[in-house]
Amino acid sequence: MSVAPALNMAGRATIDGTAIFGPLSFVAPAGEWTCLLGPSGVGKSTVLRLLAGLGDEVLFLGEASAGDGASLCGRVALMAQSDLLMPWLDLTANVTLGTRLRGQKTQQDRARQVLERVGLADHAGKRPNALSGGQRQRVALARTLMEDRPVVLLDEPFSSLDARSRALMQDLSAEVLAGRTVLHVTHDTAEAARLGHHVLLMTRRGITSVPPPDSPIPRRYDAPETLEFQGRLLRMLMEAE
Amino acid sequence: MKSTLRILAVTLLGLAGWQAVVTWGELPRFILPGPRLVFTTLWTSRALIAEHAVVTAIEVLLGLGLGAAAGFASAIALAASPLARSLLRPMLVFSQAIPVFALAPILTLWLGYGLWSKVAMALLIIYFPVTSAFFDALMRTPRGWLELAHVMNAMPGRILWRIRVPAAMPGFASGLRLAAVYAPIGAIIGEWVGASQGLGYLMLLANGRAKIDLMFAALIVLAVLTLVLHAAVDTACRRLWDG
Numbered sequence: 288m289s290v291a292p293a294l295n296m297a298g299r300a301t302i303d304g305t306a307i308f309g310p311l312s313f314v315a316p317a318g319e320w321t322c323l324l325g326p327s328g329v330g331k332s333t334v335l336r337l338l339a340g341l342g343d344e345v346l347f348l349g350e351a352s353a354g355d356g357a358s359l360c361g362r363v364a365l366m367a368q369s370d371l372l373m374p375w376l377d378l379t380a381n382v383t384l385g386t387r388l389r390g391q392k393t394q395q396d397r398a399r400q401v402l403e404r405v406g407l408a409d410h411a412g413k414r415p416n417a418l419s420g421g422q423r424q425r426v427a428l429a430r431t432l433m434e435d436r437p438v439v440l441l442d443e444p445f446s447s448l449d450a451r452s453r454a455l456m457q458d459l460s461a462e463v464l465a466g467r468t469v470l471h472v473t474h475d476t477a478e479a480a481r482l483g484h485h486v487l488l489m490t491r492r493g494i495t496s497v498p499p500p501d502s503p504i505p506r507r508y509d510a511p512e513t514l515e516f517q518g519r520l521l522r523m524l525m526e527a528e
Numbered sequence: 529m530k531s532t533l534r535i536l537a538v539t540l541l542g543l544a545g546w547q548a549v550v551t552w553g554e555l556p557r558f559i560l561p562g563p564r565l566v567f568t569t570l571w572t573s574r575a576l577i578a579e580h581a582v583v584t585a586i587e588v589l590l591g592l593g594l595g596a597a598a599g600f601a602s603a604i605a606l607a608a609s610p611l612a613r614s615l616l617r618p619m620l621v622f623s624q625a626i627p628v629f630a631l632a633p634i635l636t637l638w639l640g641y642g643l644w645s646k647v648a649m650a651l652l653i654i655y656f657p658v659t660s661a662f663f664d665a666l667m668r669t670p671r672g673w674l675e676l677a678h679v680m681n682a683m684p685g686r687i688l689w690r691i692r693v694p695a696a697m698p699g700f701a702s703g704l705r706l707a708a709v710y711a712p713i714g715a716i717i718g719e720w721v722g723a724s725q726g727l728g729y730l731m732l733l734a735n736g737r738a739k740i741d742l743m744f745a746a747l748i749v750l751a752v753l754t755l756v757l758h759a760a761v762d763t764a765c766r767r768l769w770d771g
């Protein structure tokens with residue numbers, strides 16, 4: 288993996304003349320985990336899609352770039368709310384999808400390693416349909432690791448999981464994605480309080496940075512400072528509307 | 529098991545109804561022969577019927593195979609290239625304005641009275657349903673998969689073959705299921721227009737000689753042939769793509 292760059296974004300976006308988000312600006316510091324927290328419909332996914340080079344339908348006036356000035360193309364991995372696993376491929380083939388789509392040689396050994404890393408090595412030959420929702424999201428995480436990109440964009444990847452699987456996924460992700468620049472879109476204040484080195488609150492009025500506790504991530508879900516910060520985030524969300 | 533019983537029950541009920549109509553309607557046997565007579569004829573003429581059924585089965589299978597291949601290739605060409613779409617799609621729609629039935633005499637003229645004019649009929653009749661079912665599925669790849677591929681810097685050809693085609697196979701399968709039912713229709717029409725073999729030919733022959741029981745026997749064999757073909761295609765598709 289090359290050195291992780293910071294992410295800079297400043298500008299506003301419209302689709303067919305309708306404003307999606309505002310003038311806004313933020314920085315996601317290099318090699319750290321930034322949570323972009325906000326209610327549904329404020330344009331969080333659109334922000335991510337623009338950084339990922341998607342969103343041809345969006346008219347974006349501004350800049351979405353890497354802090355080192357180089358292009359983001361080829362340096363970004365994306366994990367969405369849906370796991371986007373291919374039901375006709377087994378787990379190993381799903382994890383190595385990127386190499387095959389690019390016409391590169393698949394690295395079976397590394398595929399095995401990343402599946403081991405997310406605790407699914409024993410299931411390597413199975414199809415996604417044979418797995419639970421939590422396991423499927425772990426395969427998606429393994430696929431993201433396999434891509435080995437310095438920037439990882441997460442669009443509410445854990446929001447459809449039950450509370451226990453979600454907490455486990457949060458721990459695992461914080462561990463395996465450490466050192467990369469992570470921009471994590473979420474509407475869950477508890478999740479932002481656990482995972483963000485930086486927490487950006489996105490409302491219709493724009494983005495404000497809310498400093499989280501100093502403790503390392505993933506923060507304990509029941510630690511007083513985590514709960515206090517979570518409460519503060521929720522209050523700010525409530526007062527923003 | 530339950531569905532087998534249900535099919536059996538429906539079949540028996542149908543036969544009973546048929547017999548009832550014949551008995552109480554006092555229909556002459558050259559209008560509607562009873563099931564007993566038809567099944568007797570089916571048994572006594574089994575060699576004759578089997579000989580013609582094999583010919584029809586070969587025509588249907590060849591038409592199905594070639595039509596499915598042609599539909600598969602056309603749908604992919606349409607999905608892969610906007611140019612092909614703009615050129616071929618109006619032609620495809622226009623071709624549907626011509627009833628395939630009306631082409632049967634021309635095909636017989638061009639391809640002769642043998643096997644190939646019937647294969648061509650079966651092929652033509654299934655080509656459009658297969659192409660359009662598969663093409664629609666190819667154009668409806670879930671957006672998330674395409675975006676994932678884009679972020680992974682995929683090569684366009686690989687997106688087609690590794691994501692869009694496999695994702696569209698259930699659509700191809702539903703086209704094939706329709707084709708399994710349509711292909712025999714094509715072959716029979718071809719045989720009606722001009723043939724010296726096949727179940728369609730046998731039915732015309734029996735009709736001309738007022739052997740209505742033989743006509744019905746041939747019809748039953750044709751229906752069974754179609755059902756078996758549909759079941760086989762359905763099972764194969766399920767095994768390959770749905771399960």
Ligand SMILES: Nc1ncnc2c1ncn2[C@@H]1O[C@H](COP(=O)(O)OP(=O)(O)O)[C@@H](O)[C@H]1O
Pocket residue numbers: 302307325326327328329330331332333334344
């Ligand atoms: N392709 C689109 N066409 C029109 N409106 C869209 C499109 N995509 C998103 N929107 C609108 O933009 C707004 C923000 O969407 P999104 O970025 O998905 O928000 P979030 O992820 O914060 O819930 C929503 O109101 C949504 O309806």
Ligand SMILES: [Mg+2]
Pocket residue numbers: 331332442
């Ligand atoms: Mg969203």
